[in-house]
Amino acid sequence: NAGVMQNPRHLVRRRGQEARLRCSPMKGHSHVYWYRQLPEEGLKFMVYLQKENIIDESGMPKERFSAEFPKEGPSILRIQQVVRGDSAAYFCASSPPADRNGGYTFGSGTRLTVV
Amino acid sequence: AQKVTQAQTEISVVEKEDVTLDCVYETRDTTYYLFWYKQPPSGELVFLIRRNSFDEQNEISGRYSWNFQKSTSSFNFTITASQVVDSAVYFCALSDPSSTLGRLYFGRGTQLTVWP
Numbered sequence: 496n497a498g499v500m501q502n503p504r505h506l507v508r509r510r511g512q513e514a515r516l517r518c519s520p521m522k523g524h525s526h527v528y529w530y531r532q533l534p535e536e537g538l539k540f541m542v543y544l545q546k547e548n549i550i551d552e553s554g555m556p557k558e559r560f561s562a563e564f565p566k567e568g569p570s571i572l573r574i575q576q577v578v579r580g581d582s583a584a585y586f587c588a589s590s591p592p593a594d595r596n597g598g599y600t601f602g603s604g605t606r607l608t609v610v
Numbered sequence: 611a612q613k614v615t616q617a618q619t620e621i622s623v624v625e626k627e628d629v630t631l632d633c634v635y636e637t638r639d640t641t642y643y644l645f646w647y648k649q650p651p652s653g654e655l656v657f658l659i660r661r662n663s664f665d666e667q668n669e670i671s672g673r674y675s676w677n678f679q680k681s682t683s684s685f686n687f688t689i690t691a692s693q694v695v696d697s698a699v700y701f702c703a704l705s706d707p708s709s710t711l712g713r714l715y716f717g718r719g720t721q722l723t724v725w726p
Contacts, residue, residue: 526712537614537701537716538655551713586655590712599712601647601655 499524499589499602500569507608514574514581516605520589527570528599529562532584544570577609612637614704616717623692624725631687631720633702639663643705644678644685645714650698658700661685692724 500519508514520527525546530538540554544564555562559577564570574581584606590599613636623629635644646658659669661678669676673690689696699719706713 528712530714530716535718537616537718538703538714539716540713543713554713584653600657603654606653 499587499600501585501587501602501605503605504603505606505608507610508577509610510578511576514577514607514609516572516574516585516587516607517569518572518587518589518602519569520587521600524589524591524599526590526592526599527564528588528590529570529572530586530588530601532586532604534583538586541572574607577607579609582607582609612642612704612706612715614702614715614717616700616702616720618720619718620721620723622723622725625693626691627724628688628690629692629722629724631689631700631702631722633685633687633717635683635685635702635704637683637704645703645705646676646685646687647701647703647716648698649701649719655701658687689722692722694724694726697722697724 499521502517506514518527527544529541531541532538542555542562543551544562546564547566559575561573584604586601586604588599588601615634618632621629642663644661648656648658659676666678666680675688677686699721701719702717703714
């Protein structure tokens with residue numbers, strides 16, 4: 496049973512480009528969470544999605560960031576027109592419907608570097 | 611609002627020493643969960659423990675032990691006989707008060723370095 500798969504592991508983008516981060520949840524998990532870890536800081540919640548629904552996006556920056564979790568395929572975190580301040584590690588986690596009390600599994604993260 | 615404080619930014623010990631990582635939390639909720647995660651130099655997040663707010667029993671798992679004290683809002687983590695492989699950043703986290711959301715609030719982490 497594969498864990499939460501994130502790709503790519505490392506992503507380099509020039510300022511102004513778009514970044515797409517992918518997350519495939521564990522089998523049977525229909526809840527996905529995205530967190531961002533800025534250098535020297537803990538993880539900060541960004542968004543919580545279920546299949547085809549955004550449940551809580553209160554941690555997402557108001558502009559340039561979007562997330563989706565389609566009926567088929569991985570969850571995508573999209574950052575448009577990236578800036579240097581977007582450089583961070585982005586972690587995805589998934590949980591089954593029956594356990595939403597933080598009992599989820601994290602992926603290995605995507606390290607985004609904006610140059 | 612939920613808040614987690616890990617006052618120790620960095621700790622250095624020599625192998626075989628015991629070390630305790632502190633975690634203090636704030637919440638107005640009566641039902642919540644507390645967590646510890648380990649982030650080794652490779653960068654992934656490794657789940658260590660989840661503790662329900664109604665269960666104040668201390669827990670031991672091998673060289674790891676956790677001391678949960680509701681009276682002081684603390685959930686401290688002790689590594690006995692530390693090893694070089696324990697070197698990592700350790701995060702304490704607190705769950706969202708609404709059980710339907712599953713959001714976690716993380717502390718800033720404690721960088722533990724174990725020297726040979």
